[in-house]
Amino acid sequence: MGLGLKTFALLLWTVALSVVGIGLFTKGFLLNRLEIPIKSSCVDAPIEGGGANEGGETQNKGCWTNRHFKKAIIIIIDALRYDFTTYNTSLAPEDALPFQNKLPVIHELLTAQPAHSALFKSLADPPTTTMQRLKGLTTGSLPTFIDVSSNFASSEVTEDNFLQQLAQNNRKVVFMGDDTWTRLYPKHFHKVYPFPSFNVKDLHTVDNGVIKHLVPEMETEEGEWDVLIGHFLGVDHVGHRFGPYHPTMAEKLTQMDAILRSVVPKLTEDTVLFVMGDHGMTRTGDHGGDSVDEIGAALFMYSPAKLLQGALPQQQGGWTVSQIDFVPTLSLLLGLPIPFSNLGMVIPELFTTFSTENHTNSNAVYTKWAQNITGVEALRINAHQIRKYLDTYENLGEDLPKDVVEKLQKQLMEVDNMYDTAMKQDTLVEDAVAALIGAKEGYIKYISDVKEMCRKVWAKFDMVAMVCGFSVLCIACAASVCVTMQSQDRKLAHNLDNQLSGIAVGVGLGFVLGIISEICTNGTLTLSSMAPLILPCLGSFIGYMTTVWSKKSSQGINTVQELWRTLKSQPVDWLVATFLLGSNACSLGTNSFLINEDTSTAFLLQSLVWILLFAANFNKQSAPNKEQAQKRARAEKSFDIGRYITRPSLLLLFVVVVFSICVRLSTFFRTCREEQWWCEVPHFLKSLSTVEGGHKNARYFFAAACMALIPVSLRLFMSKNGNMDSVTPTVLSVKYALPIAAVCTSLYW
Numbered sequence: 001m002g003l004g005l006k007t008f009a010l011l012l013w014t015v016a017l018s019v020v021g022i023g024l025f026t027k028g029f030l031l032n033r034l035e036i037p038i039k040s041s042c043v044d045a046p047i048e049g050g051g052a053n054e055g056g057e058t059q060n061k062g063c064w065t066n067r068h069f070k071k072a073i074i075i076i077i078d079a080l081r082y083d084f085t086t087y088n089t090s091l092a093p094e095d096a097l098p099f100q101n102k103l104p105v106i107h108e109l110l111t112a113q114p115a116h117s118a119l120f121k122s123l124a125d126p127p128t129t130t131m132q133r134l135k136g137l138t139t140g141s142l143p144t145f146i147d148v149s150s151n152f153a154s155s156e157v158t159e160d161n162f163l164q165q166l167a168q169n170n171r172k173v174v175f176m177g178d179d180t181w182t183r184l185y186p187k188h189f190h191k192v193y194p195f196p197s198f199n200v201k202d203l204h205t206v207d208n209g210v211i212k213h214l215v216p217e218m219e220t221e222e223g224e225w226d227v228l229i230g231h232f233l234g235v236d237h238v239g240h241r242f243g244p245y246h247p248t249m250a251e252k253l254t255q256m257d258a259i260l261r262s263v264v265p266k267l268t269e270d271t272v273l274f275v276m277g278d279h280g281m282t283r284t285g286d287h288g289g290d291s292v293d294e295i296g297a298a299l300f301m302y303s304p305a306k307l308l309q310g311a312l313p314q315q316q317g318g319w320t321v322s323q324i325d326f327v328p329t330l331s332l333l334l335g336l337p338i339p340f341s342n343l344g345m346v347i348p349e350l351f352t353t354f355s356t357e358n359h360t361n362s363n364a365v366y367t368k369w370a371q372n373i374t375g376v377e378a379l380r381i382n383a384h385q386i387r388k389y390l391d392t393y394e395n396l397g398e399d400l401p402k403d404v405v406e407k408l409q410k411q412l413m414e415v416d417n418m419y420d421t422a423m424k425q426d427t428l429v430e431d432a433v434a435a436l437i438g439a440k441e442g443y444i445k446y447i448s449d450v451k452e453m454c455r456k457v458w459a460k461f462d463m464v465a466m467v468c469g470f471s472v473l474c475i476a477c478a479a480s481v482c483v484t485m486q487s488q489d490r491k492l493a494h495n496l497d498n499q500l501s502g503i504a505v506g507v508g509l510g511f512v513l514g515i516i517s518e519i520c521t522n523g524t525l526t527l528s529s530m531a532p533l534i535l536p537c538l539g540s541f542i543g544y545m546t547t548v549w550s551k552k553s554s555q556g557i558n559t560v561q562e563l564w565r566t567l568k569s570q571p572v573d574w575l576v577a578t579f580l581l582g583s584n585a586c587s588l589g590t591n592s593f594l595i596n597e598d599t600s601t602a603f604l605l606q607s608l609v610w611i612l613l614f615a616a617n618f619n620k621q622s623a624p625n626k627e628q629a630q631k632r633a634r635a636e637k638s639f640d641i642g643r644y645i646t647r648p649s650l651l652l653l654f655v656v657v658v659f660s661i662c663v664r665l666s667t668f669f670r671t672c673r674e675e676q677w678w679c680e681v682p683h684f685l686k687s688l689s690t691v692e693g694g695h696k697n698a699r700y701f702f703a704a705a706c707m708a709l710i711p712v713s714l715r716l717f718m719s720k721n722g723n724m725d726s727v728t729p730t731v732l733s734v735k736y737a738l739p740i741a742a743v744c745t746s747l748y749w
Helices: 003-029 104-112 130-139 162-168 180-184 205-218 234-241 247-266 323-333 364-396 402-423 429-458 463-486 496-522 531-554 559-569 572-587 591-595 597-618 626-637 641-645 648-669 695-721 729-748
Strands: 032-034 071-077 117-123 146-148 173-178 191-195 227-232 271-276 296-302 319-322
Touching: 003 463, 003 496, 003 531, 032 429, 071 247, 071 323, 104 117, 104 247, 117 323, 130 180, 130 323, 162 173, 162 323, 173 180, 173 205, 180 191, 180 227, 191 205, 205 227, 205 247, 234 247, 247 271, 271 323, 296 323, 319 323, 323 364, 364 402, 364 429, 402 429, 463 531, 496 531, 572 597, 591 597, 597 648, 695 729
Parallel strands: 032 146, 071 227, 071 271, 117 319, 173 191, 173 227
Antiparallel strands: 117 296, 271 296
């Protein structure tokens, strides 16, 4: 193997280390799961005998169980945090914060009609971004940053969801609000009124659009809609722009209160109202992470018909449910199949009143049976739907721990046996009620355990993988530095054979030890095992460094002293550039620097070029010889301004100044992050539709002129300094490709 191939192999090793490190880090950070395209259906019930009870009235029959409501209105107030909906009676209006006591209609309904309304703290799973949370609110699954499916070219949700079930069962859905819904579900709505959601500084366009259509749609003829969805964005945009403590938040929440007051009186007995947030917000109005304020959204339910036996018992911090529990609850209340990939649990408290509203037996035992039977039936259907999903996922994917899945399935079998005992005719009433309550608790525990297992796999950052990936990246950086420093030492360059051998031995030993340790630790080897990846990286680096140090030791060189001398011999500009690059990398680990990345990067970039300029001018140069000294003396006697201004140092200064000016001018083409509420969109980045009068044409012609300047300047430069008559690819590109591209781009604009 020649010297070139050996060098290439060494560089390839450093690249491989980087790839492994990035892969491990993204494995822990970019949460992902496999999407299953299977859809639930009425004819494919998860349990034998599933379907509407024969005793139910015809109009109340659903798919897997009797439906309890014919219609539903779902109002989503984006970023509606739970504490925005609670009411503190001890607070005077002047003492309340901008988000406190601004939705009194909810408190009034909970107080005046406790059996008809319920308020829950709905815990969202990270990432708490709107698109992922909408997927969770419709599919009942745990959406992640990367949902692996066959739907690569579109953001459309192909996984089973309650909108799909509504359309599949000939129910009409009317939507109004955030246009994100129309991108996720383009084919599921009977009527749609979308409004653009991109501009976070626009507090009213979306909300006003929903207000315009919400009540009129409610008042349309019977049969025009079965589910009505309205998604308000104003609260979220106020949070992004001003934060929850700004007076504008009070104005927006007061507006939402007025909207709810206009909706509630128009509800009928067969309609249930849901008011919810898709996520919360931090003290600064941001969201996306997993802090308490970000995951704590509100879920309020109300119906003129009875929802509960009575007011929910008071709990410190409020009644808490998982946000995805909304999906199976809504599905069974409307008599729909639960979406296939759902992991949420029905809220059993909402399924008690339907068993007892016609119950006449005053016996306490029979009353307890009647209060629990409907909820247990709903939980049983829910549990077996989840079991079916787990069985399918386990056959297709490998990220679920098989031993835990088997344990959970055995747990469900035991609960089913308890349910069968409760339903036997020869079981004593008291024993049957005890078995029924035990089955209820068992189903709740099973669903909760499954959800927690899946959450650990799909919805929690894998810190071990992230730390391992970061460690391997550090090894890759250290290896790259060593290889770079070695390239200046010709003696070590001829030691490549030993270095490559050390790397190969380290990889082999590390791989074997990784497999052994994985089997000893977990009892099996899977594609997600990390030890067979980490130990070869560490072993190869140790093997490489061992050969380098042994070579230096054989030559009587102190490795530490040699390393220190090498570092001291490096140019100052190299050390400064390395320091600034490291500073930029470290700054990305903090929120404040990350939000202001544009400013910090521009500062470090300008600092670098000015330091390089000073280093180039103050580096010690060799003393001029006699001839050079004579030329310099003659030049000083006959002062030539042209020669003076074309000195390399002045030209370099001119280039640095021009570069700094360009960096400053780049702020006119800088987009604003959502978190930068103070940032104004530069004029050149504003949509042409927002530019008034003749400024629109002026901006277009200015852009076209800048586009034409590129090929023209290149042609002039090459005509003066090169040969424009040749047929090389470079010349042909400058003569023909660039002008054609500029014309096409201008025409496209």
